Amino acid sequence: MNSRANSSPTSRWGLRVLGLGYIAVLLVAPLILLFYKTFEKGLAPPWEAITSADGLHALKLTLITVAIAVPLNTVFGVICSLLLVRHRWRGNWLIDAVINLPFAISPVVIGLCLFLLYGKNGWFEPGLAEAGIKVLFSVPGMVLACIFVSVPFVVRETVPVLQEIGTEQEQAAETLGASGWQTFWRITLPSIRWGVAYGVVLCTARVLGEFGAVSIVSGHITGETQTLPLFVEQQYQNFNLPGAFGAAVLLALLALVVLTAMNLLKRKEAA
Amino acid sequence: MEAHAAQAPVAPPRARQLRLPGVGAGLGRGVVVLYLSVIVLLPIAALANQAFSEGLAHFWSQVTSPAAKSSLELILACSLIVVAINAFFGTVVAWLLVRDNFPGKSLVNAIIDLPFALPTIVASLILIELWGNKSPIGIDIALSRTAIVVALCFVTLPFVVRAVQPLLIEMDRDMEEAAASLGAGGFTVFRRIIFPNLLPGLAAGVALAFARALGEYGSVLIFAGGTKNTTVASILIGQQIEQGNETGAAAISVVLLAMALVVLVLITLIQRWGSRHERAQGAGAGGLGLAVTAPPAPQEDDERE
Numbered sequence: 001m002n003s004r005a006n007s008s009p010t011s012r013w014g015l016r017v018l019g020l021g022y023i024a025v026l027l028v029a030p031l032i033l034l035f036y037k038t039f040e041k042g043l044a045p046p047w048e049a050i051t052s053a054d055g056l057h058a059l060k061l062t063l064i065t066v067a068i069a070v071p072l073n074t075v076f077g078v079i080c081s082l083l084l085v086r087h088r089w090r091g092n093w094l095i096d097a098v099i100n101l102p103f104a105i106s107p108v109v110i111g112l113c114l115f116l117l118y119g120k121n122g123w124f125e126p127g128l129a130e131a132g133i134k135v136l137f138s139v140p141g142m143v144l145a146c147i148f149v150s151v152p153f154v155v156r157e158t159v160p161v162l163q164e165i166g167t168e169q170e171q172a173a174e175t176l177g178a179s180g181w182q183t184f185w186r187i188t189l190p191s192i193r194w195g196v197a198y199g200v201v202l203c204t205a206r207v208l209g210e211f212g213a214v215s216i217v218s219g220h221i222t223g224e225t226q227t228l229p230l231f232v233e234q235q236y237q238n239f240n241l242p243g244a245f246g247a248a249v250l251l252a253l254l255a256l257v258v259l260t261a262m263n264l265l266k267r268k269e270a271a
Numbered sequence: 272m273e274a275h276a277a278q279a280p281v282a283p284p285r286a287r288q289l290r291l292p293g294v295g296a297g298l299g300r301g302v303v304v305l306y307l308s309v310i311v312l313l314p315i316a317a318l319a320n321q322a323f324s325e326g327l328a329h330f331w332s333q334v335t336s337p338a339a340k341s342s343l344e345l346i347l348a349c350s351l352i353v354v355a356i357n358a359f360f361g362t363v364v365a366w367l368l369v370r371d372n373f374p375g376k377s378l379v380n381a382i383i384d385l386p387f388a389l390p391t392i393v394a395s396l397i398l399i400e401l402w403g404n405k406s407p408i409g410i411d412i413a414l415s416r417t418a419i420v421v422a423l424c425f426v427t428l429p430f431v432v433r434a435v436q437p438l439l440i441e442m443d444r445d446m447e448e449a450a451a452s453l454g455a456g457g458f459t460v461f462r463r464i465i466f467p468n469l470l471p472g473l474a475a476g477v478a479l480a481f482a483r484a485l486g487e488y489g490s491v492l493i494f495a496g497g498t499k500n501t502t503v504a505s506i507l508i509g510q511q512i513e514q515g516n517e518t519g520a521a522a523i524s525v526v527l528l529a530m531a532l533v534v535l536v537l538i539t540l541i542q543r544w545g546s547r548h549e550r551a552q553g554a555g556a557g558g559l560g561l562a563v564t565a566p567p568a569p570q571e572d573d574e575r576e
Contacts, residue, residue, distance in 0.1 A: 008457065015367060015371070016371065018360070019360065019363040019364040019367045020379065023379060026421075027385050030394075030397035030398055030400065030401045031385070033407070076306050079299050079302060079303060082299070083300055095303060095304070103535070104482050105315075105486060106524070106528075108486070108488045109524040112508060112517075112520055113315055113318040113524075116317040117313060122317060148311060151307075151310060151311060202387065209389065209390025211392045211488065211492075212505070212509075229390045232393060232396060233492070233493065236493060248397070251390050255388035255393075256388070259381055259384055
């Protein structure tokens with residue numbers, strides 16, 4: 001990229017003030033204020049909030065949802081991308097459309113969908129009740145919500161990379177006698193790994209922070225079905241601001257880790 | 272691997288037959304279809320079933336009730352305002368990131384994605400701290416319609432920037448220089464040369480931002496809340512679920528979903544159109560390719576060559 005300035009200094013500075021000012025006011029200022037407010041009275045109040053029994057449980061549950069939803073969507077994402085890019089099939093456009101659906105649906109609506117499917121009049125209710133499995137207002141429902149909202153990410157990031165790398169190396173490997181699995185592990189996966197990793201990072205961020213869908217299916221049982229985002233909201237509604245800020249800062253720090261990972265991976269992809 | 276990446280754009284090879292190892296394509300397809308059915312399609316079917324469970328007339332009465340109508344109108348109006356604001360500022364920011372040089376540019380580039388990474392409820396919390404009744408700068412817009420717009424601007428900012436940025440990187444500077452040498456002023460060059468080239472990306476980014484804004488929940492919840500004037504569709508759905516009116520909630524959801532789907536179809540059409548017009552790459556599996564990210568790597572390679 002070369003940046004010859006062919007515009008006048010006035011317009012250049014005008015654009016800088018506009019663009020950077022917008023980002024400063026909209027993104028940076030609130031973030032700085034969050035950290036300032038949280039640590040205003042020292043480290044102790046937010047630390048106590050996060051290490052309270054409910055806080056720790058929320059953290060644990062958040063990590064559980066990530067540990068289930070992200071690997072599932074990653075494996076699904078890679079298989080699905082391979083199918084979409086490397087196998088022509090009449091139904092591919094439909095699969096592609098369905099994968100994009102979660103982007104178009106409000107998180108609350110996703111929550112409501114699951115609420116209706118697994119709720120008291122839902123289609124699965126008789127079978128589930130008999131088996132003694134509780135989906136709604138318990139962890140399985142929340143995990144399902146997290147999987148639903150984060151389905152598209154790995155596929156979306158892997159498909160373009162797969163298209164770009166082409167099939168030459170894979171064909172060469174096959175000509176040399178490699179089996180399908182060998183080709184996949186030694187050629188395909190190493191070439192798409194940064195794209196997949198980028199998708200995994202986005203997927204993790206979404207699951208970590210998912211609020212609307214999880215909120216509807218969780219039933220808001222403190223210490224039982226609360227993830228960190230739900231914990232933030234409940235603490236805020238109960239006017240326990242140190243608690244809300246403590247958990248919010250923890251989530252914001254995780255978000256900054258995610259941002260850093262995104263930027264590192266972008267550079268890897270570009271290399 | 273590096274060598275490979277450099278080769279790829281030169282000769283884009285066409286995808287061919289079987290590349291799914293071990294399991295055959297048929298089995299893989301079965302797994303994918305089953306997974307999507309259980310995770311995505313079945314829940315949506317349950318929603319549609321509930322929305323129309325008491326007949327079309329009941330569905331219609333739920334959707335056209337004063338509360339439902341005003342909540343849908345409000346979110347439509349706010350989303351339109353928000354995408355207009357972000358179309359402008361998003362293009363300005365993308366321009367700065369591609370064509371300008373200033374200290375801290377890579378940091379600004381990194382922070383653009385913050386709204387993708389930050390949980391929406393945290394966004395709501397920090398916005399109400401800055402712009403609420405305890406505002407350190409004395410501006411209190413919490414629980415107002417302005418708050419809805421600000422919250423939506425926050426969550427949708429990256430969409431436009433990330434959609435416009437790669438097109439700007441890719442753009443051929445010769446055309447601009449030719450126009451300038453023929454006497455066109457800065458604004459004319461932008462209006463006649465640059466803007467038309469950015470249009471496909473801008474449109475896709477705007478459509479994505481719009482779809483996101485329509486359904487946004489967490490960031491609006493605390494900051495704008497569910498007061499009489501600020502109940503947007505997603506908040507109303509939440510309220511109706513709490514009140515036990517599941518059919519009403521499902522009916523509004525169907526309308527909200529239909530609106531977002533229209534936008535989604537538009538994106539796909541725009542992308543097809545965009546890829547037919549001189550952009551050979553990116554056609555692929557359609558959908559939201561321009562969406563969440565757009566790693567500009569290969570384009571940069573092109574430019575160097």
